[in-house]
Amino acid sequence: MILTSAEVKDGIGMAFSAIRENKLRAGLTILGVMIGVCSVIAMAALVDGLDGAMNEEIDSLGSNIIFVDRYEPNTDRERLSEEDRNRPPITVGEARAILDNCELVDGVAPTNYVFVRGGNVAKRGNKKFTRPWLFGTWPDYTRVRDKDVIAGRFISEIDEQNRLMVCVIGVDVRDVLFESESPVGKEIRVNSHKLQVIGVLEKVESNFGNDNENRAVIIPLSTFEKLHPWEEALGLSVRARDIGRMDETLEEITGVLRAYRKVPYNKGNNFALSTQEQFKEFIGNITKYIYIATLVVTSVGLMVGGIGVMNIMLVSVTERTREIGVRKAIGAKRANIILQFLTEAMALSGTGGVVGVVVGILLGLMICAAIGFPVNLPILWVVVGFGVSVSVGLISGMYPAVKAALLDPIEALRYE
Numbered sequence: 001m002i003l004t005s006a007e008v009k010d011g012i013g014m015a016f017s018a019i020r021e022n023k024l025r026a027g028l029t030i031l032g033v034m035i036g037v038c039s040v041i042a043m044a045a046l047v048d049g050l051d052g053a054m055n056e057e058i059d060s061l062g063s064n065i066i067f068v069d070r071y072e073p074n075t076d077r078e079r080l081s082e083e084d085r086n087r088p089p090i091t092v093g094e095a096r097a098i099l100d101n102c103e104l105v106d107g108v109a110p111t112n113y114v115f116v117r118g119g120n121v122a123k124r125g126n127k128k129f130t131r132p133w134l135f136g137t138w139p140d141y142t143r144v145r146d147k148d149v150i151a152g153r154f155i156s157e158i159d160e161q162n163r164l165m166v167c168v169i170g171v172d173v174r175d176v177l178f179e180s181e182s183p184v185g186k187e188i189r190v191n192s193h194k195l196q197v198i199g200v201l202e203k204v205e206s207n208f209g210n211d212n213e214n215r216a217v218i219i220p221l222s223t224f225e226k227l228h229p230w231e232e233a234l235g236l237s238v239r240a241r242d243i244g245r246m247d248e249t250l251e252e253i254t255g256v257l258r259a260y261r262k263v264p265y266n267k268g269n270n271f272a273l274s275t276q277e278q279f280k281e282f283i284g285n286i287t288k289y290i291y292i293a294t295l296v297v298t299s300v301g302l303m304v305g306g307i308g309v310m311n312i313m314l315v316s317v318t319e320r321t322r323e324i325g326v327r328k329a330i331g332a333k334r335a336n337i338i339l340q341f342l343t344e345a346m347a348l349s350g351t352g353g354v355v356g357v358v359v360g361i362l363l364g365l366m367i368c369a370a371i372g373f374p375v376n377l378p379i380l381w382v383v384v385g386f387g388v389s390v391s392v393g394l395i396s397g398m399y400p401a402v403k404a405a406l407l408d409p410i411e412a413l414r415y416e
Contacts, residue, residue, distance in 0.1 A: 025312060026348055032308040033352025033392065036301030037385045038360040043294040044381035045364025049373030051287040056374065057206065058279045064106075064243045065144065065276055066253065068094065068236035072272045073279070087270045088261065089233030092221065094271075095138070097260040098238060104249040106241040107140035112224050112234040122169075122217055123189045124177040132173055133216045134190060136224025144239040147213070152184035152199030155220050159198075163222040167195040170216040171203045190217050193227060246275065305352065306392040313345050313400035324404050334405035341404050345397025346390055353389025357382055 070087045071080075095110040112135060114120070119131040141147070142154050149168065159166050167190070174183050183197040195217070204213040224231070240249040250273055257263075257271055317324070324337060361377065368375045 030352040033305035034356040036305040037356025041360025042364040044378040048376040049368035052374035064240040066238040107239040109141040109144040136221040149199040168199040168218040170214040172214040310396035337405040341401035346393035349393025
């Protein structure tokens with residue numbers, strides 16, 4: 001049955017009039033919907049911020065990086081076969097093979113670390129820095145990892161070739177051992193070895209407190225091998241020359257490593273290559289499941305809000321039974337009654353949705369800013385949150401509206 005514009009206007013006016021007459025009840029109903037929508041938006045903003053922070057952390061590793069290791073990231077070594085468990089480690093030989101034979105590679109940075117019992121110690125006079133991150137690497141490290149020095153210089157080819165006892169330190173080490181004076185050209189003692197400081201690495205920002213490079217003492221890899229000859233296994237970072245040819249670069253590195261490590265043609269690789277994009281994809285899969293969990297949990301709040309809307313509308317129908325009888329007696333159609341009550345239900349839930357969106361956005365952005373995550377506005381979830389809130393009003397109001405429309409006018413007029 002088609003309603004005229006005047007009938008629609010009257011129905012909407014009566015619905016809002018009923019809301020104004022019951023301010024407290026309407027406010028509590030709006031509050032229930034608002035909490036549900038607010039929780040959806042705030043959690044979505046937080047998950048988006050987490051995703052952005054993780055991507056920034058991966059980007060901070062460098063540009064166009066390919067990581068070479070014995071196993072894929074997150075490999076459960078307890079489930080490996082005996083053959084895989086006995087894979088030979090990645091050594092400096094693999095790094096030289098890639099550098100010498102891969103035309104699509106722009107730099108190679110092997111890194112080897114040492115952790116002494118009780119932790120490394122860096123000293124200068126009576127000043128001490130505990131547990132520095134001591135590692136050896138090649139001069140390509142700054143290019144591969146997109147790092148720079150803020151004082152002095154980085155390790156050079158001459159330092160590497162002559163196994164010089166020099167080091168580049170992180171800003172945290174500098175601040176503790178040298179305070180306000182320049183460390184370049186001065187000596188420090190790391191564990192039992194004297195090293196001359198030749199540079200200071202730039203400060204590295206992290207969303208998750210990963211300050212290893214700020215606590216670093218970096219020495220030439222050849223010097224590291226001289227001081228710690230038993231530490232052969234290392235990590236290997238490779239910079240691709242062109243990100244658009246990443247697949248070709250991976251194939252080239254795979255071919256070189258298979259030849260160097262003498263892998264038979266009928267055997268799989270006994271090494272693993274991974275890229276930043278693969279890490280981002282892995283993180284994206286995690287945040288996708290977090291989104292799903294968030295939706296399930298926060299939908300409970302919306303469901304409770306919907307139940308509240310339905311409950312209030314059923315009470316409203318009961319309270320206004322005589323009014324409905326009078327309207328039907330003077331010619332109101334079922335469609336008029338349904339429109340009135342649906343409008344009232346959707347007005348309540350829609351208002352709750354708008355307030356919930358605004359509060360959810362502010363809350364989510366404040367939480368992200370407070371914990372240092374990138375601040376992102378989850379547009380999709382704003383639309384979803386508001387759309388769901390209105391839908392909740394439509395669905396929750398349908399039964400009470402139909403119940404009101406089906407009331408017998410004579411029985412309604414007799415209702416006390």
